[in-house]
Amino acid sequence: MKSLGKYISKYLASFLGVVLILLLINGIAFGLTFYGIVTKDYGDVSPQNMSETVAASASMEGISDKASGQLRDHHIWAVYLDMEGNRVWETGAPDGIPERFTVRDVAVFAKGYLADYPVFIRNTDDGMLILGYPRDSYMKLTNNYFSLRSIKTLPFFVMGILAADFAVLFLVYYCSKRKILKNAEPIITSIAALGNGRPASLSMGGELAGIADSVNRASDILSRQNQARANWISGVSHDIRTPLSMIMGYAERIAQEKSAASHIRREAGIIRQQSVRIRELVQDLNLVSRLEYEMQPIHKSPVGLAGLLRSCTAEFLNTGLPDGYSINIEIAPAAETVFFPCDARLISRATGNLVQNSISHNPDGCDITLALDCTGECISLSVSDNGAGLSEEKLKELNDKPHYMESTDDRLDLRHGLGLILVRQIADAHNGVMRIENREQKGCKVILDFPTGPVS
Amino acid sequence: MGNIMDHSYLQNKKLLFVDDEPELLKMVTLILSDEGFGNIATAGSVKEGISAFQKEKPDLAILDVMLPDGDGFSLMQQIRKFSDVPVIFLTAKDEAADRLSGLGLGADDYIAKPFLPQELLFRICAVLRRCYKEDTPLIKLEGCTIDFSRAQVHKAGRILPLTAKEHTLLETLARSDGRIVTVDALCEALWGDNPFGYENSLNAHVRRIREKIETDPSKPVSLITVKGLGYKLNTGK
Numbered sequence: 001m002k003s004l005g006k007y008i009s010k011y012l013a014s015f016l017g018v019v020l021i022l023l024l025i026n027g028i029a030f031g032l033t034f035y036g037i038v039t040k041d042y043g044d045v046s047p048q049n050m051s052e053t054v055a056a057s058a059s060m061e062g063i064s065d066k067a068s069g070q071l072r073d074h075h076i077w078a079v080y081l082d083m084e085g086n087r088v089w090e091t092g093a094p095d096g097i098p099e100r101f102t103v104r105d106v107a108v109f110a111k112g113y114l115a116d117y118p119v120f121i122r123n124t125d126d127g128m129l130i131l132g133y134p135r136d137s138y139m140k141l142t143n144n145y146f147s148l149r150s151i152k153t154l155p156f157f158v159m160g161i162l163a164a165d166f167a168v169l170f171l172v173y174y175c176s177k178r179k180i181l182k183n184a185e186p187i188i189t190s191i192a193a194l195g196n197g198r199p200a201s202l203s204m205g206g207e208l209a210g211i212a213d214s215v216n217r218a219s220d221i222l223s224r225q226n227q228a229r230a231n232w233i234s235g236v237s238h239d240i241r242t243p244l245s246m247i248m249g250y251a252e253r254i255a256q257e258k259s260a261a262s263h264i265r266r267e268a269g270i271i272r273q274q275s276v277r278i279r280e281l282v283q284d285l286n287l288v289s290r291l292e293y294e295m296q297p298i299h300k301s302p303v304g305l306a307g308l309l310r311s312c313t314a315e316f317l318n319t320g321l322p323d324g325y326s327i328n329i330e331i332a333p334a335a336e337t338v339f340f341p342c343d344a345r346l347i348s349r350a351t352g353n354l355v356q357n358s359i360s361h362n363p364d365g366c367d368i369t370l371a372l373d374c375t376g377e378c379i380s381l382s383v384s385d386n387g388a389g390l391s392e393e394k395l396k397e398l399n400d401k402p403h404y405m406e407s408t409d410d411r412l413d414l415r416h417g418l419g420l421i422l423v424r425q426i427a428d429a430h431n432g433v434m435r436i437e438n439r440e441q442k443g444c445k446v447i448l449d450f451p452t453g454p455v456s
Numbered sequence: 457m458g459n460i461m462d463h464s465y466l467q468n469k470k471l472l473f474v475d476d477e478p479e480l481l482k483m484v485t486l487i488l489s490d491e492g493f494g495n496i497a498t499a500g501s502v503k504e505g506i507s508a509f510q511k512e513k514p515d516l517a518i519l520d521v522m523l524p525d526g527d528g529f530s531l532m533q534q535i536r537k538f539s540d541v542p543v544i545f546l547t548a549k550d551e552a553a554d555r556l557s558g559l560g561l562g563a564d565d566y567i568a569k570p571f572l573p574q575e576l577l578f579r580i581c582a583v584l585r586r587c588y589k590e591d592t593p594l595i596k597l598e599g600c601t602i603d604f605s606r607a608q609v610h611k612a613g614r615i616l617p618l619t620a621k622e623h624t625l626l627e628t629l630a631r632s633d634g635r636i637v638t639v640d641a642l643c644e645a646l647w648g649d650n651p652f653g654y655e656n657s658l659n660a661h662v663r664r665i666r667e668k669i670e671t672d673p674s675k676p677v678s679l680i681t682v683k684g685l686g687y688k689l690n691t692g693k
Contacts, residue, residue: 234551241548242477244570249483252573253490272572279570283550290551297552304652307640310685314636317682329684337652345552 004184008177045074047120047131047138054078055122055129062089077117077132081106088127097132112142183208190215198294199223226293237286244282248275280356284418287349291425298429302339303347305379306331309370312351324365327355335374340452342430347381350426353419354383354446362387366443379452384445389438398436423448466584467492472514474498474505474531475546476524484518487573488580502526502534509535516584521547521554532561542587544579546571585631595630595691597678599671602626609668616668621646621661626669629679629689638686662687 043049054071057064058080068091071078077092085101096115098105106128109119117132118140187208190200200219202212254260254268290296313329321327351370358368366387373380390398398420420436423446427434432450439445471493475481481498488496497512499505502525509517517535519528532543542564547554550568558566564583567576595602600611607623609616618626628645629637643654646661662681666673678690 237550238548241550241569242480246480246483248570249487249573253487256490275570276572282570283568286550299552304640307638310638310640314638314682314685317685318632318635331684 004188005177005181008180012173012177047133050074050076051120051122051129051131054131055124058124058129060088060126063091071131075134079130079132081128081130083127093132112140187211187215190219194219194222197222197226227295230289230293230295233289234286237282240278240282244275244279248272248279251275281418284353284422288418288422288425291422291429296429298343298346300341300343300430302341303344305338305340305342305347305372305381306336308344308347309351309372309381312348312355313370315352316355322359322365325359326367328367328369330369330371332371332373335372335379338372338374338379338452340379340450342450346426346429350423350448351381351383353423357419357446358383358385358387362443374452377452379450380447381450382445382447384439384443386439386441386443389442389444390436395436395438395444420446464492466581466588468495469493469515469584469588470495470497470512471580472497472499472505472508472512472517473546474500474502474508474517474523474528475520476500476522477520484576488577491577500524502531505531506534509539513539514541515588516542516544516580518544518546518580521545521549521558529557529561532563536562542583544583546576582631595626597669597689597691599678600669602630602669604630611669611671618665618668622665622668625661626665626689629687630691632688634688634690636682636686636688640686642686 050071054063054067057067058078060080060082063078063080072092075092077090077094079090079093079097080088081101082088085103085106087097087099087101090097094115094117109130110121113119114130114132116135118135118138120131120133122129122131183204183206186202186204190202190212193200194215199222200215202215204212251268251272255265255272257265257268260268287296309329309331313327316327355368355370358366362385364387366385368383368385371380371382371384373382420434424434427448427450430450432448435447435449437445437447471488473481473484473496475484475498478500481500485496485498497508497514499508500523502523505517505519505523517532519531521528523531528545528547532545535541535543543562544565544567545558545563546567546569547558548569555566555568564587565579567579595604600609602609602618604623604627607618607620609618624646625642628642639655639658642658646658647654662679663673666676666679669678670676680688680690682688
């Protein structure tokens with residue numbers, strides 16, 4: 001959300017930059033084109049310069065030939081008046097220019113036109129020179145007066161209006177940015193949810209309805225695919241169960257058959273044992289996929305974790321641990337009374353998987369300890385063993401690398417069992433964290449930390 | 457397998473298996489007859505199940521959930537209309553929802569496939585034992601015999617009476633047949649509550665039971681403490 005705001009600001013800043021550059025380019029273009037015309041107007045033939053030149057060479061007697069030629073070249077006529085307003089001489093003056101001018105006449109044309117010719121006057125020592133430029137060559141402003149006050153306040157007016165303009169522009173910018181962010185927020189949240197593999201549902205009207213529709217469709221497709229994948233896994237794991245029951249049943253029967261040769265019974269025992277492993281895999285696979293796609297309902301109710309751990313441990317002891325293994329339980333007094341809202345079946349499953357992991361990874365036997373501790377606002381359930389432990393790389397891999405179920409990397413050597421990913425997912429489902437570490441002495445320890453409210 | 461528990465009085469109970477996989481029915485029949493269950497009927501569908509049920513009148517029905525002409529849940533509901541026979545679901549459906557709907561219907565157990573024969577046997581026996589009390593439930597221990605119907609312990613020619621709590625405690629342990637029963641489960645059975653606050657009472661009951669059943673109560677051989685977990689009752693077989 002913040003990034004979108006930044007993006008808009010950045011975009012508008014660059015837009016402003018472009019406007020400034022455009023203004024600069026305009027200035028240069030103006031300089032290269034219009035300025036040329038203007039400088040020409042203010043060049044040698046400008047009324048200012050021309051009247052100066054002509055006045056310098058004009059007197060009561062007349063005008064120099066050079067100045068006269070110059071005037072003719074530019075189709076300018078000239079009239080010279082004496083102090084009384086009588087025409088002393090003229091050159092190229094059109095018809096209708098009177099012989100004599102009254103004070104009123106002078107006052108009228110001095111500011112503007114004489115018989116529609118734009119005229120410019122210049123006072124000399126003994127009279128007045130009038131230069132008449134061709135019609136349509138110059139425009140004169142006849143009422144160009146402003147009060148001093150208005151001239152003085154003009155900069156403030158201009159600045160004020162500019163400031164107001166900027167304020168309005170900023171307000172428009174601010175409001176539109178807010179509006180865009182407000183409208184875009186649900187879209188961005190939904191896309192972020194999709195990015196995290198969660199479903200999204202948007203309902204929007206107006207121009208953004210199309211986008212909302214697309215997001216919903218994408219979410220739909222994603223959910224359907226996830227559903228299909230989970231169903232597929234669930235179906236396979238379902239279909240495998242009945243045949244596996246029969247493999248397990250007959251293998252067990254052969255293994256128990258007194259009349260069978262000892263090697264046959266031993267081999268049947270191996271088939272049985274491996275079938276049990278397939279069973280665990282199938283059960284894990286199904287649950288992992290259901291948790292992964294959030295299809296597993298989590299039935300939370302307050303559970304005495306101490307009792308749950310005891311019953312897990314008893315279950316292992318009752319089923320019979322293989323030779324060389326032992327299982328102990330350590331429950332801190334503070335943890336004895338803790339009731340934690342959780343899905344008891346899932347927590348039992350996680351604990352069972354961890355114990356099973358310790359057994360599978362230490363074929364020569366080990367002592368397994370289940371512990372429950374309660375410190376501050378956190379319940380720690382741990383399963384540790386005094387077995388072989390893990391290498392540094394393996395430990396790092398288990399803690400950091402995604403499991404192959406979640407990764408697109410098909411390198412087989414990155415794969416490890418489903419047991420741990422299931423434990424992590426169960427921890428996740430209870431807002432908990434799974435940590436794996438090597439114990440200081442020997443063996444390794446898997447800790448599940450669950451946050452709780454303040455312990456009552 | 458036969459030494460896991462004594463189920464001799466349960467062996468003449470009649471079982472009905474309903475599953476659409478004939479091979480599985482064959483195997484289960486084989487395994488259970490190995491264990492002495494000679495009275496096993498089978499059916500492959502809801503329809504067959506109903507007629508087999510009415511004909512055979514079994515003592516326990518073991519039903520698959522997915523059947524060709526319906527599901528085990530509805531089969532159970534139909535059976536329930538005329539019988540309160542205990543029901544176990546044995547199914548490939550292992551999802552919490554299925555388990556809940558099965559148990560919610562009042563099934564006595566829910567076993568997910570695949571299963572090991574001894575698991576099936578244990579759970580069948582557990583349900584049968586719970587639903588059909590032995591006529592003369594005598595439990596032989598090292599050095600004494602417990603008569604649950606009279607709540608008495610017969611030890612060295614003497615008859616020692618059991619209190620109600622002691623009876624419940626011993627019965628709970630005996631039902632688990634040498635398996636560990638956690639303090640939590642025992643407190644639940646005795647007081648219907650979590651163990652917290654009852655530990656001392658539980659210890660006291662255990663001490664008094666040992667005085668009645670053990671030859672040397674300071675060195676118990678029948679009622680064994682499993683440190684940190686609970687207790688188990690070693691039967692004398």
